[in-house]
Amino acid sequence: MTSPTVPAHVRGLDPFHPDVLRDPHPVYASLRDAGPATYLPDRDLWLVPRYEEASAILRNYREFISGLGVGYTRVPDHGYRYPLVDTDPPDHTRIRRAVQGWFRRAEMAELRPGVHAVAEELVAAAVDAGEVDAVAALARPLPDLTIRLLTGIVPPSAETIAAWADAVGQLAAPDLEPRHAELAARSLEWLSTEGMEALPPHCMARALMETGGHDGGLEADGPERLMTLDSIWLAGIDSSSSLLGNAVHAFCRFPEEWDRVRSDPALIPNAVEELMRWDSPFRAFYRRTVAPAVIGDVHIPADADVCVMLGSANRDPRRFDRPDRFDVTRADAKAHLALGASVHLCLGAPVARLETVEFLTALAGRVRRFEAAGEPVRARSQTMRKFDTLPVRLVPA
């Protein structure tokens, strides 16, 4: 048994410090070596950096609950409670059952041609331009257009939806900025008024609001329907866009991996999993303990804040062979935790996979090589691992 003392070599390490955010992996490695759970006294937070314990906590949803929020700040403190991600069974089970039907295989098959067309169009335009900021030209528009196809919601502009989606992601940040809470509130206000009025007659958003989902499972009174829709709408934009930007960066850095994808496009689905593992969009999600608990051999108290470090778990050498190597043929890439696990496993995972597969397929058809055309700028987000700008030259096939 160990007490909440901080090992000397990780004392003062804060994975959310601005200096660490750009390349957190050395700090992640130190934290993993320090033990299965490390207490950060300055933030009164328990960090869980290894794969085995991170995975176990996500699966142990009775002891490590989501109902007090899955961001750094507990839900009542910033006013947002998302019906899926911030809720525990049995309510979570009911809500998830009501919306799961929109993410099945048949629904994805219907969505695919639209996403395919958009991916082809964006990639063709970027290749014609030659040099682009891959974030602005590719990574941001594809998830925006995909979520429009999925839900029927058409946002005021591409810039607005990018800012709203980023802000909602930032609600989970340790050093929460008031402007993010304001933007999140504005997006919800827009969705409930203008967004609703402009919905087409047949779309997921309208069906969810009018019928309450499959079996009418969502409550008609109160905010449950709107907040469920809001979370599906915004959860799928910044997350996927981060992954697409990280993908272009990874293939720019490792051209031999791109050659393997191009010569065997059947590798694309596995490449998508490896991208999620190697450069996971979400740095972490949080849980709260309902009673004293044990993480590995570390005892932690009741009512503790626990940070499940997805990005670190996915680079744990105890789980993945040579984890820092980006390898599109890695046999167990799909074991990553980038999409969570168990009851809260990402609802939109089939959508994220679909759009990333279509994206890489469109690129593989037209791009022989990616070359850096300037210094990429990593976002300083404490929640997401993504780029603000990523200048690249697309060398045509």
Ligand code: HEM
């Ligand atoms: C690469 C893209 C994506 C990543 C990395 C990602 C990651 C995640 C993760 C890690 C969770 C679990 C959170 C937790 O355990 O507390 C989650 C949940 C969720 N995601 Fe995603 N996501 C992505 C795309 C999407 C998309 C496209 C949508 C919607 C269309 C979406 C909607 C949701 C929702 C609604 C939840 C809550 C599920 C629940 O609590 O039952 N996500 N996502």
